[in-house]
Amino acid sequence: MWTEIAQHITQVTGTPLSKPHVRSLGGGCINQAYLLNQGDERYFVKLNHASKVAMFEAEQLGLAQMAATQTIRVPRPICCGVAAGQSYLVLEYLNLGGTGTASWHRLGQQLAALHQWQPTQGNPQFGWDRDNTIGATPQPNPWTQDWATFFRDYRLAFQLQLAARRGGHFPRQAELLAAVPQLLADHHPQPSLVHGDLWSGNAAITIEGEPVIFDPATYWGDREVDLAMSELFGRFPAPFYQGYNEVFPIAAGYEQRQVLYNLYHILNHFNLFGGSYAAQANRMIEQLLRHL
Numbered sequence: 001m002w003t004e005i006a007q008h009i010t011q012v013t014g015t016p017l018s019k020p021h022v023r024s025l026g027g028g029c030i031n032q033a034y035l036l037n038q039g040d041e042r043y044f045v046k047l048n049h050a051s052k053v054a055m056f057e058a059e060q061l062g063l064a065q066m067a068a069t070q071t072i073r074v075p076r077p078i079c080c081g082v083a084a085g086q087s088y089l090v091l092e093y094l095n096l097g098g099t100g101t102a103s104w105h106r107l108g109q110q111l112a113a114l115h116q117w118q119p120t121q122g123n124p125q126f127g128w129d130r131d132n133t134i135g136a137t138p139q140p141n142p143w144t145q146d147w148a149t150f151f152r153d154y155r156l157a158f159q160l161q162l163a164a165r166r167g168g169h170f171p172r173q174a175e176l177l178a179a180v181p182q183l184l185a186d187h188h189p190q191p192s193l194v195h196g197d198l199w200s201g202n203a204a205i206t207i208e209g210e211p212v213i214f215d216p217a218t219y220w221g222d223r224e225v226d227l228a229m230s231e232l233f234g235r236f237p238a239p240f241y242q243g244y245n246e247v248f249p250i251a252a253g254y255e256q257r258q259v260l261y262n263l264y265h266i267l268n269h270f271n272l273f274g275g276s277y278a279a280q281a282n283r284m285i286e287q288l289l290r291h292l
Contacts, residue, residue, distance in 0.1 A: 001084035005036070005045065009090055012079045015041055030136050035093060042093035043078060053087035056080040058132035060089060062218030065193065071113035073212040094212055098205035101239045107203065107211035108236075108243025115192040115223035116248055124191040126150040128219035134197055137162065137268050141219045147189055150221070151261075152180040159267035168270055168278050176285050179292055183260055187253060192223040199265075200234045224254055228261040256291055259284055 006017040017038050025033040031046040046056065060077040067074050076092035118124070127150065128141035140158060144150035160173050170176075195202070196217030203213045227250065230236045244250070263284045270277035 001086055002036070004083035005081075005088055005090065008079045008081055008083075009036075009043060017041060036090070037093075044075065044091045044093045046089040046091070047086050048088075050082045050085050050087050053080065053082050055133045055136075056087050056089035058130055058218075059216065061129065062132065062196075062216040063091070063214075065218060066114065066195070066213075066216065069114055069117040069193065071117055072107075072110040073206075073210055074216070075212065075214050091214075095207045096204040096212070098207045098209050100205065100209055101237070103205040103209050103211050104237040105239035105243040107205075107213075108240040108245075109247050110211060111195075111198075111213070111226065111240075112244045112247035115194070115226070117193060118190075124193075124220045126191050126220055126222075127154075132217055132219070134217045134265075134268050135272055137271055139196075139217055139219070147187075147191075147222055148181045148184040151184070151264075152177055155264045156180065156267070159264060159271060162271045163267055163278070166271060166274065168281075170278070170282060170285060172282075172285050172289060175289060179289060180260070182292060183256070183288060187222075187251070187257060189222040189224070191220040194219060194221045194223060194226050196221070196225065198226040198229050199232060200230070200236060203230075203236070222257075222261070223248070224250070224257055225261045225264075227254070228258040229265055231258065232262045232265055256288070259287055263288070 002020065002022055006020050010017045020036045020038040023035045025035055031048050034045045034047065036043040036045050057080055060080050063074045063077045066072065067076060075094055078090040078092065080089040125143045125145050126147050127143040131138060131140050133139055140154045142154060157177055160170060163170065195213055196219055197215060198213065202215045205211055227244070263281060266277050266281045266284060270281060
């Protein structure tokens with residue numbers, strides 16, 4: 001397997017990689033992660049079952065699209081494919097572990113620049129070029145003109161359908177879905193290219209002090225979905241939000257929309273892990289309906 005992966009890297013980069021050293025990096029709850037190196041050449045490799053290759057293809061495309069904006073650093077995608085019954089994604093290896101107020105401030109500015117970026121041709125709608133995943137959960141991305149419709153149908157309703165199969169009980173889910181257009185009635189965001197899964201585990205600073213984001217669930221959506229998730233599982237450092245607001249100030253009413261947008265991730269966590277996430281989702285639904 002590693003010989004095939006090394007050959008693919010050589011084919012794409014033009015740099016010979018004949019006898020690389022392979023070291024396990026542990027990985028998260030979804031993929032296995034490895035460092036592949038030979039001399040000065042180093043690559044970060046994710047592995048999963050062969051059936052997950054579409055997930056890696058979508059991640060590669062998302063990273064490439066964000067990199068093309070030239071607004072924010074992401075690991076450069078090298079190649080992906082299937083070898084010996086395993087799907088793989090090869091990325092540029094980055095030395096993470098840096099810190100510093102200035103770096104987090106710059107990350108906020110760069111994320112704002114990403115959210116402001118627009119293609120030179122075409123008028124993007126909400127959605128994406130293909131479906132992808134949020135964690136290991138399918139994430140549908142059909143092109144949709146109206147944001148409230150997109151978020152209701154392809155984010156909340158889709159997760160609630162999955163949750164029903166897991167035995168999730170959300171007594172007021174129909175009321176909530178009916179209320180989404182009202183909850184977003186005064187909010188008309190432009191489509192922004194978003195990371196889509198921007199919690200504290202998917203952003204870091206390199207040892208050189210450069211901010212970087214990774215492991216995206218990319219699509220064109222309301223920029224506030226990234227800001228909301230950045231506050232869900234341990235808020236980013238304050239300089240991040242200061243930097244963001246300097247470039248692209250947050251609109252009024254964000255605090256209520258933050259709860260709505262993060263409900264999507266809590267429902268996804270119920271679908272992935274079960275447990276107390278159902279109770280948390282029900283509390284968020286009650287909170288949102290009280291605002292009507």
